Structure formats: C-alpha cells, structure tokens
Amino acid sequence: MEHRLGFDRIREMLLSYATNSLARRTIHELSFMTDYGAVCAELDLTDEMRRILLLEDGFPSQDYIDMTEMLLRLRTPGGTLTCEELLDLKISLQTIASLLHFLTDVSDYPHLRALALQVSYDAALRRRLERLVDDNGELFDDASETLQDIRRRIVRKRGEVDMQVARALARAKHEGWTPAGAEPTIRNGRPVIPVLDTHRRKLRGIIHDESASRQTAFVEPSEVVESGNDLRQLQFDEHHEVQRILLQTADSLRTQLGWLIDAYAFLARVDFLRAKAQVAVQLQAVRPVVNPSTQINWIDARHPLLRPDMTARREVVPFSLALDTERRILIVSGPNAGGKSVLLKAVGLLQYMLQCGLLVPCRETSEWGLFDEIFIDIGDQQSIDDDLSTYTSHLRNMKHLLEVSTPRTLFLLDELGGGTEPRSGCAIAAALLEELCRRGSIGVVTTHFADLKQLADEHDAIVNGAMLFDTERMRPLYKLRVGLPGSSFAFEIATNVGLPQTILDRAAQRVGGAMLDFEQQLQQLESDKEALSRKQAEVQLADTFLAEVIAKYQQLNSRIETRRHDILTQARNEARQILADANRMVERTVNDIREAQAEKQLTQQARQRLRDEAERLALQQKRHDEEMSKSIDAAQPSASGDDSDTGDTGAPVTVGSVVRIDGQQTFGQVVEIKGSKAIVESNSLRMTIAMERLTATSKTTLPRDRKSRGEGRFQSIYDDINEKRKTFSPSIDLRGQRVEEALDNLQRFFDDARLLSEHELRILHGKGYGILKQAIRQWLHSQPDVVGFRAEHLELGGEGITVVQLR
Known part of the structure; x- marks a missing residue:
C-alpha cells in the first residue's frame, strides 16, 4: 500500500535528513498509528521542532552519533572502546548536553522540554573524556603517569x-653504496637505509626488504x-598502557550504561523529530486540528509529492x-487525466x-479524524501468476473490503465498476457503495458511470464531486468541486485531438440522445453555476460599495454642517471684534479732538486716522469674505457632471441672478x-462678496446637490474603487x-482599508524598544472601527507585527 500511495518516497525524504543510525532505523520502522494520544503526541513534538528550525538560532545540527551498539558491547566483561570510539562518545555527549541545555531553558516548546527533562546526564563523564582523548582520537600523554613516562x-x-x-646513511653515501637522493625509510616498523644491490654486503646490518626491481x-x-629494539619495546609498553587505560575507562562506563543508553535514545529521538520537521518545512506542512472521531474537513490540502520544486509541468492546485x-x-x-x-492518492x-x-x-484550521484502517484499490492489479484478470482482482479486493469494513474504515476506490461489461459492473458497484454506506464507512470513489453519479440523488450520505475542465481551452483544471457530478468530456476531448467528425457522429448516434443530453446538462449546470457565482460576487461588491458611498456621504454631510456652524460662529465673533475696535477708535479720536480743542491740524490728523482705519477694516472684511467663501467651497463636494459647464453669460448681476464666484x-x-x-446664498449659507468677483450664468436654478449627481458618477467611482483594490x-x-509620521501614514492606510471593506490588516512596526508599537496600539484603541488586535503568530513575526481586525 505504501508504494501505491507514494509513502515510500516520503520515507526516502525522511532518511535523507536523518544522520543518526538509530533514527534511520526508526524511520524504516515508521508505521500507521490508530491511538489518538500517540498521534497527537508525535504531531506536537514534530510541530515544535519545525518551529525551532524556522525561528531559532543555535540549535545543535551535527554530531548526532549513535553509540548504542558500542555501549552495549561493554556489557560483556572485558569489552572496551577504541580511542576513536571514545572520541565519538565525547563529541556526541557534547551534542546531548547542548540539546538538553537548549530545550530545558526554553519554555516555548513544552512537549520537547518535557522530553528533555526525562533524560539524566552526568556532565562529569564528558569532562573526564575531554581530559582523556584529544580531537585526533588519541589518548593525551597525561592520561596516566606511566603513559606519560613511556612517551617521553x-x-x-x-x-x-x-x-x-643519519650517521650510517652519511657514511654509506660517502662510500657510494646508496642510490642518488637516498633517504631513511621504514620497513617492518624498523628504520632502514636504501643500499644498491651490488653493495648490500658492504653495509653491516639486517636486510628487511628489497625493491621490485631487486x-x-x-x-x-x-x-x-x-x-x-629498545624503541620497539617502548612502543609495545605504550600499547599495553593504552589498553589498560581503555579497560579502566570501560569499567567506569559499564557502571553508567543505564543513563547512557537512555541519553542516546533521546539523541536518536531528536534526530528523528528533526528529520520529520525538515520534511515538513520542505512540504510547507503544518499541524492541523485532530479529532478522535472519523471525519475529514480539509482546507487547501495539497498532494505532498506534487510540490512546485518537484514538478515544473503544472501548477499545484489545492x-x-x-x-x-x-x-x-x-x-x-x-x-x-483530470486529476481524479x-x-x-492524495x-x-x-x-x-x-x-x-x-x-x-494544508490549512492549520483543517480538521482531521483518525481511522482504524485505510483500504485502497488503485491501479491495474492483474496477475499472470495467479491467473487473475483486472476485474477479478478488483472483485477480490471488494470482497475483502466488505469483510473488514466498519464505521472507522476509510476506503479509496479508483474507477469503480470498470474492467467488465459496463451495465453489470455499474450495478455491482452501486450495490457495493450502498452496502458501505449502510455500514457507515467513509470513502472516496472515482468513476465515469452516470448511474453511479445518480446515487447521490437516492442517498443523503452520498455526494457528487467534479474535477473541473476548461471547455474553452480544452484542458483539465485539476480543481475539485463538491456538489455536482462532472462530465467526462469524451466527445470534446476526441474533437480536440482530431478524431474524424464522422466517427464522432456515429458514436453520438450509438450513445443516444438521452446520454448526450445528460452530459450537456452537466456542462450547462457547471457553466450556470460559474456565471451565478460571478454575478453574486459582483452584486455583493456593488452592495458593499454602495454602503460605503452612503456612509461616506453621511460623514461628509456631517462635516459640512459642523464646518458651516464653525464658520458662522467665527464670523460673528470677528464682526463683534471689528465693531468693538471701531468704537474704540472713534472714542479715541473724539477724545483727541476735545483735548486738542479742535485744532485744525490735529483734527485733520484724527480724520486721516479714521479714514485709514476704515480702509483697513474694509480690506479686512474683504479678506474675511474671501476666506469664508473658500472654506465653504472646500467643505462642499467638488462639482462634476453638469457643473463643469458654467454657462457664463457676461450679463449684469441683479437680485435673483444665479452667479459663479x-x-x-x-x-x-x-x-x-x-x-x-x-x-449671495449658497447651500443655505449667506455670504457678502464683492460684485467684481461674481459672474452671471445662464442657469435659472441652482445646480443639484451632490446626492442627486452622485448616481451619474457611480460607475466612475466604482472603477476607481476597483483600481484601488488591485493595488x-x-x-x-x-x-x-x-x-507622528507613522500615525499619519497609518490613518491614510486605514481610510483606504475602510473604503475597500478590508477586515484584517497587518502593521509591521518591528520590536526595537517598543515605542512605535506602543503608540500604534494606543492609536488603535481610539479607533471605533477596530474590533480587536493581537501580535502575529510567533513563527510569522511575533511582537514585531500587529494584526488588526476591522468591523
């Protein structure tokens, strides 16, 4: 079954990431589990390891050496480890120590932390090994006093x-007994000098070897x-001392085998989880919601062996x-070839x-149930050895399925009813599905038979699904749609590949009008559903847009009324101030005239001051009128449509004239x-404006307000909104x-989001000292449209990103 589903390739991916021999053995023994607690425990551990690989630095990634077999050898009295094995023990114990330190100090991964807390560890052993073996796999000279003396x-x-x-070689060279460039060498562990064969008897000593040419x-x-001889004896003594030290070390390790075996089982377990997490990262896999019941509620699931980096032929469709x-x-x-x-198999x-x-x-919110067994019948299982046809092998599989099926069985049947005479095969297939439905089993079946598609109308527990097909481009879309049966598009595909039309016409006659009508109805239903979905989306978008426009109009109208009230209040206050200033000026002038006893020169000066003040007040009034007119115009919606045609006539301005400022x-x-x-009265507001700033128009009534004009501009605004939505x-x-700058940009960003009816926003402000984050979140508290906000998930940015939910 694993080969047919493709799980053997998943196992190969796991093996490619595992370095520990015990972990690789665990991967080979990996099997189907039915216990809810065991499945959840494995998923939790793997998911935490996945997050560590994605988010954490400093997690140990090498030297996952399995020493279990070597340690088990020590159970036999006299068993020892070589110096190289002691080096591996030292290195791997360091890895175990690093893992325990990492996992027990971090509280974000509770399941892995609990796993680490179960492991005993004696740091003194690693320190002794550090003093005993160097990084080349040799014992240090001071491993014992005897060894140190021997090596000296x-x-x-x-x-x-x-x-x-050196002296013997120099004498032999002087006598001409050696070949050119002769140097001392070693033969049989003894120092020797190369001597020409003709002079071998002249140099007294022991011949240990000769060249190939003799x-x-x-x-x-x-x-x-x-x-x-003395040197050789010392080397023997060194070897014996090393063996003695190794035996002594083995005796010490033998007393600690219990916790050591457990520690290396933990090391293999972590390497196994690390391999599963690396495969999950490669597949972009997550931990879904798991329930003990038998149910499937998968969202955006993908075939794990059809990743984009594994095939460039087509898009991977969830x-x-x-x-x-x-x-x-x-x-x-x-x-x-439509993906059924x-x-x-997925x-x-x-x-x-x-x-x-x-x-x-898949999506993290997907819900997965657990099954006691998975039954599959996919592909051609014809057997020459057993004298089985394809259909016979399918029937035997169906017989076995009926023997073992329960409400906790998941069955997957490909091309059910095929391989024999269609009417009989379809009838047997329908009866089989009805029995499986009665037993409460859950399954997915693929077929081309119309009679099987009609079972969904007869049984509430059976539903149809279609693999979609692009009838314009004549190619499959590999998308599953549940609810309606799919068409086989046999005639369309045959036409597309160039089969003669005469053949297709005769085939249509043989099939009969009823069958073709059924296929055409299926296609028409699919087309109608697509069109209805598009229309529904358009209507929903239009409704949303209209609601936004109405809300914005109401807000704008409210702002205009508020602004109008503010302008009138300001005008009254300024008028009172001007009147008060004028009165004070007049009183001061009268006093000056009285005090000067009406002297002509002083009187003229006082009058000039009055004229200057009058001109200043007139100029101030003119500027005030202009500013008030601009403020009111800015508060009003900008004119468009018919207003763009001003209709200026140049006629004199009279009472009742419609004028433009x-x-x-x-x-x-x-x-x-x-x-x-x-x-001049405009929008219920009266303004005093200089005559030279007014131009008579041909209009007899004031233009309609924004509300009445807005309907003609709906399509233009709709297009603008669509363009903004794209970007x-x-x-x-x-x-x-x-x-301050960030809050201004954030306000504009929120205005656009409200216009486009966005409901979830992400604000990237970074972590730093948290000043910007605190200011942004205080601002969010003051926004009535904000339903709530939170920090992003840890693996996606954590406290550096705020996710905002809008109404």
Whole structure:
C-alpha cells in the first residue's frame, strides 16, 4: 500500500535528513498509528521542532552519533572502546548536553522540554573524556603517569635512533653504496637505509626488504639494531598502557550504561523529530486540528509529492474536502487525466502521513479524524501468476473490503465498476457503495458511470464531486468541486485531438440522445453555476460599495454642517471684534479732538486716522469674505457632471441672478445688492462678496446637490474603487518612521482599508524598544472601527507585527 500511495518516497525524504543510525532505523520502522494520544503526541513534538528550525538560532545540527551498539558491547566483561570510539562518545555527549541545555531553558516548546527533562546526564563523564582523548582520537600523554613516562622515553629513544641512522646513511653515501637522493625509510616498523644491490654486503646490518626491481636493498645498520629494539619495546609498553587505560575507562562506563543508553535514545529521538520537521518545512506542512472521531474537513490540502520544486509541468492546485457521519461517500467524476486518481492518492497519502505522526500540507484550521484502517484499490492489479484478470482482482479486493469494513474504515476506490461489461459492473458497484454506506464507512470513489453519479440523488450520505475542465481551452483544471457530478468530456476531448467528425457522429448516434443530453446538462449546470457565482460576487461588491458611498456621504454631510456652524460662529465673533475696535477708535479720536480743542491740524490728523482705519477694516472684511467663501467651497463636494459647464453669460448681476464666484466652482443666488457688494446664498449659507468677483450664468436654478449627481458618477467611482483594490496591500511597513509620521501614514492606510471593506490588516512596526508599537496600539484603541488586535503568530513575526481586525 505504501508504494501505491507514494509513502515510500516520503520515507526516502525522511532518511535523507536523518544522520543518526538509530533514527534511520526508526524511520524504516515508521508505521500507521490508530491511538489518538500517540498521534497527537508525535504531531506536537514534530510541530515544535519545525518551529525551532524556522525561528531559532543555535540549535545543535551535527554530531548526532549513535553509540548504542558500542555501549552495549561493554556489557560483556572485558569489552572496551577504541580511542576513536571514545572520541565519538565525547563529541556526541557534547551534542546531548547542548540539546538538553537548549530545550530545558526554553519554555516555548513544552512537549520537547518535557522530553528533555526525562533524560539524566552526568556532565562529569564528558569532562573526564575531554581530559582523556584529544580531537585526533588519541589518548593525551597525561592520561596516566606511566603513559606519560613511556612517551617521553620514546621521544628520547627515537631521537637516538634518528641520529644513528643519519650517521650510517652519511657514511654509506660517502662510500657510494646508496642510490642518488637516498633517504631513511621504514620497513617492518624498523628504520632502514636504501643500499644498491651490488653493495648490500658492504653495509653491516639486517636486510628487511628489497625493491621490485631487486636493484635496491633496505638495510637496518647494525649499530641501530639495538636502539631500534629498545624503541620497539617502548612502543609495545605504550600499547599495553593504552589498553589498560581503555579497560579502566570501560569499567567506569559499564557502571553508567543505564543513563547512557537512555541519553542516546533521546539523541536518536531528536534526530528523528528533526528529520520529520525538515520534511515538513520542505512540504510547507503544518499541524492541523485532530479529532478522535472519523471525519475529514480539509482546507487547501495539497498532494505532498506534487510540490512546485518537484514538478515544473503544472501548477499545484489545492483541494478542500469534507466528509463525516452525515456525508460519508464522495463520488468523483470528470475527464480522463483530470486529476481524479491523483486526488484519490492524495487523500490516502495525507491520511497515512498524519497517522504516522507527520505534519501535512494544508490549512492549520483543517480538521482531521483518525481511522482504524485505510483500504485502497488503485491501479491495474492483474496477475499472470495467479491467473487473475483486472476485474477479478478488483472483485477480490471488494470482497475483502466488505469483510473488514466498519464505521472507522476509510476506503479509496479508483474507477469503480470498470474492467467488465459496463451495465453489470455499474450495478455491482452501486450495490457495493450502498452496502458501505449502510455500514457507515467513509470513502472516496472515482468513476465515469452516470448511474453511479445518480446515487447521490437516492442517498443523503452520498455526494457528487467534479474535477473541473476548461471547455474553452480544452484542458483539465485539476480543481475539485463538491456538489455536482462532472462530465467526462469524451466527445470534446476526441474533437480536440482530431478524431474524424464522422466517427464522432456515429458514436453520438450509438450513445443516444438521452446520454448526450445528460452530459450537456452537466456542462450547462457547471457553466450556470460559474456565471451565478460571478454575478453574486459582483452584486455583493456593488452592495458593499454602495454602503460605503452612503456612509461616506453621511460623514461628509456631517462635516459640512459642523464646518458651516464653525464658520458662522467665527464670523460673528470677528464682526463683534471689528465693531468693538471701531468704537474704540472713534472714542479715541473724539477724545483727541476735545483735548486738542479742535485744532485744525490735529483734527485733520484724527480724520486721516479714521479714514485709514476704515480702509483697513474694509480690506479686512474683504479678506474675511474671501476666506469664508473658500472654506465653504472646500467643505462642499467638488462639482462634476453638469457643473463643469458654467454657462457664463457676461450679463449684469441683479437680485435673483444665479452667479459663479470667480476662481471657484461654487454657485449661488444673489438675494441683495448693497453698493459694490452683494449678499449671495449658497447651500443655505449667506455670504457678502464683492460684485467684481461674481459672474452671471445662464442657469435659472441652482445646480443639484451632490446626492442627486452622485448616481451619474457611480460607475466612475466604482472603477476607481476597483483600481484601488488591485493595488491595495493589507500590510503596511512603518519601521524606521517617527511616531507622528507613522500615525499619519497609518490613518491614510486605514481610510483606504475602510473604503475597500478590508477586515484584517497587518502593521509591521518591528520590536526595537517598543515605542512605535506602543503608540500604534494606543492609536488603535481610539479607533471605533477596530474590533480587536493581537501580535502575529510567533513563527510569522511575533511582537514585531500587529494584526488588526476591522468591523
């Protein structure tokens, strides 16, 4: 079954990441689990390891050496470890210590921490090994006093031997007994000198070897033999001392085998979890919600062996699937090569992976149940040896399925009813599905038979599903849609590949009109559903947009009324101030005249001051009127449509004229003329404006307000909103900005989000000292449209990102 589902390839991926031999053995023994607690425990541990690989630095990633077999050898008295094995023990104990330190000091991974807390560890053993074995796998000289003394004597004796050999070689070279460039060498562990064969008898000593050409003999000079014997004896003594130390070390380790075996089991366990987590990262897999019941509610699940980095032929399309005790059997139909069998294998492989303790590629909110067994019947199982046809092998499988099926069975059947005469095969298949439905088993079935598709109308627990097909481009879309049966598109595909039309016409006659009508109805239903979905989306978008426009109009109208009240209040206050200033000026002038006893010069000066003050007040009034007019115009919606045609006539301005204020698109009606100024009423607001700033228009009534004009501009605004929606991103990056600047940008970002009816936003502000984050979150508290906000998930940025929910 693993080979048919493709789980053998998943196992190979796990093996490629595991370095520990015991972990690799565990991967080979990995099997299907049915216990809810065991499955959840494996998923929790693997998910925590996945998050460590994605988020943490400093997690040990090498030297996962399994020493279990070597340690078990010590159980036999006299068993020892070699120096190289002691080096591996030292290195791997350091890895175990690093793992325990990492996992017990971090509280974010409680399941791995609990696993680490179960392990005993004696740091003194590692320190002893550090003093015993160097990084080259040799014992340190001071491993014992005897070893240190022996090695010192070896160094001195080797020096004596080297001097004796050098003198003998120099004499032999002087006599011409050696070949050109001769140097001392070692043969049989003894120092020798190369001597020409013709002179081998002239140099007294022991011949240890000769060259392949027999022209050179390798002689140990006689004066070196005694010193060489002494050196050899010292080397024997060194070897015996090393063996004694290794035996002594083995005896010490033998008393600690209990915790050592457990520690290396922990090391293998971590390497196994690390391999599963690395595969999860590669597959973009997550830990879904797992329930002990038998149900499937998968969202955006993907076939793990069809990752984009594994195939460049086509896009990997996710699928969603929901089966439970109410809707137990899904019958999938659709065109050949449309993805039905791939979907079937994906369902089986994903469920098998989950119940082997592996994370699966889907949405984290997906809900997965557990099954006691998975039954599959996929592919051609014809057997020449057993004299079985394809259909016979399928029937035997169905017989076995009926023998073992229970409400906790998941069955996956490919091309059910095929391989024999269609009418009989379809009838047997229908009866089989009805029996499985009665027993409460859950399954997915693929077929081309129309009679099987019609079972969904007869049984509430059976539902249809279709693999979609692009009828315009004549290619499969590999998308699953549950609810309607799919068409096989046999005639369309045959037409596309170029089969003669005469053949297709005769085929249509043989099939009959009823069958073709059924296929065409299926296609029409699919087309109608697509069109209805598009219309529904458009209507929903239009409704949302209209609601936004109405809300914005109401807000704008409220702001205009508030602004109008503020402007009138300001105008009254300024008028009172001007009147008060004028009165004070008049009183001061009168007092000056009285005090000067009406002197002509002083009187003229006082009058001039009055004239200057009058001109200043008139200029101030003019500026005030202009500013008030601009403020009111700015508070009003900008004119468009018919307003763009001002209709200026150049006629004189009279009472009742509809006029335009120069430099603006604001229109008003003259209600009174006072000398060089006119009182103009616009939007229930009266303004005093200089006559030279007014231009008569051909309009007889004031233009309609924004509300009535808005209907004609709906499509233009709708297009603007759509364009903004294309470029809008629900995330904003405020890192590096000052608080004031960031809040201004955030306000504009929220205005756009409200216009586009966004409900979730992400604000990237970074961690730092937290000043910007605190200011942003205080601002969010003051926003009435904010339902709530939180920090992003740890693996996606944590406290550096705030996720905001809007109404």
